[in-house]
Amino acid sequence: MKLDALIDGIALRRSGPEVEVVDLTSDSREVLAGWAFVALQGEQVDGAAFVPQALAQGASAVFSASGVNTPETTANCTFLGDPRLQMADLARRLHGLPDEQLALIGVTGTNGKTTTTTLIRQLLRGAGVGCGLVGTVLNAAGDREEEAVRTTPESPAFYRWLHRSVEAGDRASAVEVSSHALCLGRVHGAHFKVGVFTNLTQDHLDYHGTLEAYFEAKYRLVAQSGRFLVNADDAWGRGLLEREGHVSYAVDRPACYRAHGLELGPTGTRFTLHSAKGSWEVHSPLLGRFNVYNLLAALAACAEAGFDLDGLVPAVPKVTGAPGRLERVDCGQPFGVMVDYAHTPDALEKLLSEGRRLLPPGGRLHVLFGCGGDRDRAKRPLMAAAVAAGADVLWHTSDNPRSEEPERILDDAAPGIPEAIRADGARYHRHADRRESVRRALADCRPGDLLLLAGKGHEPYQEICGVKYPYSDRSAVEAALGGPK
Ligand SMILES: CC(=O)N[C@H]1[C@@H](OP(=O)(O)OP(=O)(O)OC[C@H]2O[C@@H](n3ccc(=O)[nH]c3=O)[C@H](O)[C@@H]2O)O[C@H](CO)[C@@H](O)[C@@H]1O[C@H](C)C(=O)N[C@@H](C)C(=O)N[C@H](CCC(=O)O)C(=O)O
Ligand SMILES: Nc1ncnc2c1ncn2[C@@H]1O[C@H](COP(=O)(O)OP(=O)(O)OP(=O)(O)O)[C@@H](O)[C@H]1O
Numbered sequence: 001m002k003l004d005a006l007i008d009g010i011a012l013r014r015s016g017p018e019v020e021v022v023d024l025t026s027d028s029r030e031v032l033a034g035w036a037f038v039a040l041q042g043e044q045v046d047g048a049a050f051v052p053q054a055l056a057q058g059a060s061a062v063f064s065a066s067g068v069n070t071p072e073t074t075a076n077c078t079f080l081g082d083p084r085l086q087m088a089d090l091a092r093r094l095h096g097l098p099d100e101q102l103a104l105i106g107v108t109g110t111n112g113k114t115t116t117t118t119l120i121r122q123l124l125r126g127a128g129v130g131c132g133l134v135g136t137v138l139n140a141a142g143d144r145e146e147e148a149v150r151t152t153p154e155s156p157a158f159y160r161w162l163h164r165s166v167e168a169g170d171r172a173s174a175v176e177v178s179s180h181a182l183c184l185g186r187v188h189g190a191h192f193k194v195g196v197f198t199n200l201t202q203d204h205l206d207y208h209g210t211l212e213a214y215f216e217a218k219y220r221l222v223a224q225s226g227r228f229l230v231n232a233d234d235a236w237g238r239g240l241l242e243r244e245g246h247v248s249y250a251v252d253r254p255a256c257y258r259a260h261g262l263e264l265g266p267t268g269t270r271f272t273l274h275s276a277k278g279s280w281e282v283h284s285p286l287l288g289r290f291n292v293y294n295l296l297a298a299l300a301a302c303a304e305a306g307f308d309l310d311g312l313v314p315a316v317p318k319v320t321g322a323p324g325r326l327e328r329v330d331c332g333q334p335f336g337v338m339v340d341y342a343h344t345p346d347a348l349e350k351l352l353s354e355g356r357r358l359l360p361p362g363g364r365l366h367v368l369f370g371c372g373g374d375r376d377r378a379k380r381p382l383m384a385a386a387v388a389a390g391a392d393v394l395w396h397t398s399d400n401p402r403s404e405e406p407e408r409i410l411d412d413a414a415p416g417i418p419e420a421i422r423a424d425g426a427r428y429h430r431h432a433d434r435r436e437s438v439r440r441a442l443a444d445c446r447p448g449d450l451l452l453l454a455g456k457g458h459e460p461y462q463e464i465c466g467v468k469y470p471y472s473d474r475s476a477v478e479a480a481l482g483g484p485k
């Protein structure tokens with residue numbers, strides 16, 4: 001696209017020649033010939049420092065907040081408004097307003113975003129409707145799938161994926177909208193046909209400060225959504241529904257979309273979905289009560305986006321959800337092992353109650369967990385308390401210490417575990433090396449026990465001192481038990 005057309009109507013000061021802008025990025029490392037580089041002031045560094053690198057890699061234009069030096073052959077634009085919002089405006093225009101050409105469904109909430117968005121994509125594709133995905137595990141458009149780096153990418157990548165969806169003929173796209181994304185304008189400008197609020201419990205207080213501020217961040221999605229679908233069984237969701245008229249879903253309370261007659265079995269789930277338009281019998285291989293909420297949210301979101309439930313419900317038995325969520329690892333061992341991505345107090349509490357439900361009589365529930373480094377310190381003892389309240393045997397270890405000292409993270413969490421449990425050498429085991437902790441837990445399991453490995457889910461690494469070492473809970477288990485069955 002020509003620069004003049006790209007910046008038309010956007011408040012900025014411009015110098016230098018008219019150029020062709022092939023694409024846009026705020027990360028100099030991604031710049032290719034003809035791309036525009038947006039230099040943003042970050043928390044760690046000022047993106048302006050990377051202008052020389054962007055130019056060396058062939059940037060045709062540079063955008064910045066406070067002005068930078070560029071050669072005469074490069075277009076140079078200085079934003080006059082909020083740089084992140086203006087970057088999103090540019091990205092949206094460059095990629096042809098792709099949100100307007102898709103049934104865009106945005107999902108926010110503390111837990112269940114990845115699962116719900118993945119279910120939306122799988123359900124729609126199962127019913128023959130092309131659907132993209134932007135989220136923690138995968139970014140996808142048509143059949144193209146790439147591993148994601150973060151939950152919601154910066155606006156240039158967000159709009160690029162939507163554009164790819166349009167090009168691939170997708171009719172919809174399901175997007176995980178994190179609270180960080182809403183604060184940092186990563187999805188600014190996008191019109192979501194349907195927005196979804198799954199739940200709100202403690203997380204990310206390092207970033208937002210208070211739960212109220214965390215909620216307000218998520219609440220921003222309402223203003224960008226045509227219809228808003230809210231979990232009426234969640235306390236924050238209920239508060240929202242009492243103040244404003246939105247579409248609701250629930251299991252325990254009256255709602256526009258409600259699941260009745262839950263049957264939560266060891267190999268799958270059944271319930272009846274009621275809405276004003278009719279009733280459907282839903283059978284799914286997904287386990288656990290929280291997945292009823294995710295299925296309900298996914299089906300209701302698709303229905304609110306205009307897709308027919310008669311076509312979607314038959315696809316439910318084939319949908320598997322996201323990898324690394326309540327997923328069994330079977331190496332022929334005489335006890336159960338499951339990996340899951342619970343990394344908040346609420347998710348752990350819910351995971352452990354599913355574990356208890358799945359545990360054979362007389363078996364012991366083992367839970368291996370850790371708390372992420374460089375994340376909300378206040379949630380650490382609460383995570384530990386949730387595990388202590390529901391597990392028979394605790395395996396306390398590391399989960400992405402990032403830049404922090406692993407033992408200090410373990411120390412932060414430990415007070416959440418009652419002293420009597422910590423003093424009991426048969427019930428409480430602390431070891432910072434996760435792989436070794438997995439080995440020890442497996443060695444301690446007896447026939448009929450169940451070991452839940454929480455927090456890492458699909459993640460293929462352990463991040464220590466800023467380095468991502470190859471690691472996954474599944475492969476650690478398979479290596480210790482001699483390979484998959
Ligand atoms: C709070 C937050 O989200 N921070 C993000 C933000 O950091 P920042 O603004 O401080 O950036 P910075 O590292 O100081 O760099 C400044 C600028 O220089 C650029 N740069 C930097 C280095 C370089 O070589 N070249 C270059 O151009 C960067 O791209 C950036 O634009 O912009 C960076 C570049 O895009 C991100 O890496 C960084 O995410 C950090 C790593 C992060 O961990 N974010 C997590 C907390 C996050 O966003 N999580 C949410 C929610 C998770 C969930 O609950 O699902 C998510 O959406 O993933
Ligand atoms: N609807 C739900 N309510 C509560 N807990 C849930 C729900 N769905 C999933 N969980 C728990 O939360 C974990 C993470 O689920 P999922 O990845 O879908 O959430 P997310 O919101 O995408 O998380 P993230 O913030 O890391 O992106 C699951 O492994 C499970 O333990």
Ligand SMILES: N[C@H](CCC[C@H](N)C(=O)O)C(=O)O
Binds near residue numbers: 151343372
């Ligand atoms: N999206 C979440 C993922 C946490 C995953 C867990 N393994 C951890 O490192 O705490 C975050 O960035 O906080």
Ligand SMILES: [Mg+2]
Binds near residue numbers: 115135137151176
């Ligand atoms: Mg996610």
